Amino acid sequence: MSRLRELGHDPWGQRFDGREAIRDLRGRQDEIQFRRANSNETISVPIDLAADPFRQWLGTQGQGELSGPTVRTTGRIMLLRDTGKLIFLDLEDWTGRIQLFIGKTQVGAENWELAQQFDLGDIIGVEGELRRTRTGELTIFAASLHFLTKSLEPPPDKHHGLTDPEARQRMRYVDLLYGDGVRDRFLDRTKIVQSIRQTLTQLGYCEVEGPTLHAIAGGAAARPFATHHNALDTKLYMRIALELHLKRLLVGGIERVFELGRVYRNEGISPRHNPEFTMLEVYEAFGDYGTMMDLTERLIVNATKAIGKGYVLPWGDTQIDFTPPFARRTYDELFHEKTGIDPLDAKAVANLAKGEGIETVGRHPDVIKSDLFEARVEDELVGPIFVTDYPASVCPLTKRKAENPAIAERFELFVHGMELANAYSELNDPDLQEELFRTQLAGMSADDSMARMDHDFIRALRHGMPPAGGLGIGIDRLVMLLTNSQSIRDIILFPLLRPEIGT
């Protein structure tokens, strides 16, 4: 640091204009020429040869030298090989990595003095000629060097990076720099979210931002985080879903609406659950769950295209095939197929449930069936597969089928046992909705103090919500599936951790 200042360099750097991304530099390797000595003949240099073939190729060209374009770029020093009067270092920016050559006589005394101060992790700027070394490695031959930022902390092991999952999450900045594929995975997350927003916007859906502080946390069955507003002296909850406010907008005549937003649930933490996570909800007036099924498939297919790795993506030791169309099966069909039991035979269902250790006494047959479905069917669903037509009594916000009120117009999309999307034909009968809310609240314990009737939502429905299809997609799980991440903490930049003490 002090030596840097002595040499007249600012350890914290300044604006650096006119730089090219390292990926773009790699795109310019076809500009490299070989000029034969004693003639003006130039020939282009083969790209992507391994070291030995390149040496052979160079050997057959006779006397001459390589030349290439002058380039200017920046990056962080990831590897450094000091061979005395030569320094090789690997420079990385968020688009890629490239080797830098610094020769003592080539670069001049001042730059050489500066290069002596370089450490792993420092951020530098460089100007030089882009060509190849004797082994064919694409390299910037430094002509001038610029110091941009000092890294005071030592980097982790240059080969392994950070492996301790706690350290990786707490110091995500280090993980992003040194973890294999970490930065690309998070950039893929951004591409997926952008793709969803673009698909919906192009189809004429209107993006809105609902409140995240709710007086009543509704729209899902989960415990909320509670907080307090001082000026109003009132208890508030962080939202657990987007649903009820988006439906109010449907009443208000916003016919195609969506929100991509963070929701908060005060529940356990697991490889598939983080207390705050991102949901997409979409509502379309005059549609139904079938409309939403087509939309879901389109959203996911486009998101898959956005990360550009084809339809068949790796998932652990296996794969997921997102080639459309996705399978569509009814709940009862799958139930029968996986259990061999007639889903309409309540007695047989109850008997099977007992065998699985599921409580049956005093519970609605549909609830027992639902538990069995989760226990025996869901894990078997490799998918992607749409499961349609759920028992009505487990779907309080869903319109019933006109010809069979025991069946709700609902689907869920499953991939490798994970519930990825959930959609309904939305219930818009205010009286039935109020009744179903009451039933739901009756089953809740007294200490679930957030369990309150949302009278304003009922009032909104009384003003007339058009028949509509509604869809929810768990964005984190979609990103997990598309990026082969088995833990939600690998695709949330800063997952919740217990606060560090003493720092």
Place this chain on the structure above:
RNA sequence: GAGGCUGUAGCUCAGUCGGUAGAGCAACGGACUUUUAAUCCGUAGGUCCUGGGUUCGAGCCCCAGCAGCCUCACCA
């Protein structure tokens, strides 16, 4: 909330039966003008997660706690 596993140098990891705390990388000093996780010589670096206990003696055994990971429950 319950159970299991893990915690040793800045990082990645060894540590045998309970008997002086180890390696590689990084750091520091030196050699080297075409290296690829450069190589070679040398130096320095420790709250063995924390607190108790057993023991002549604990990184190792016992108890309690803290943190993380996994499984289960709640949830998506």
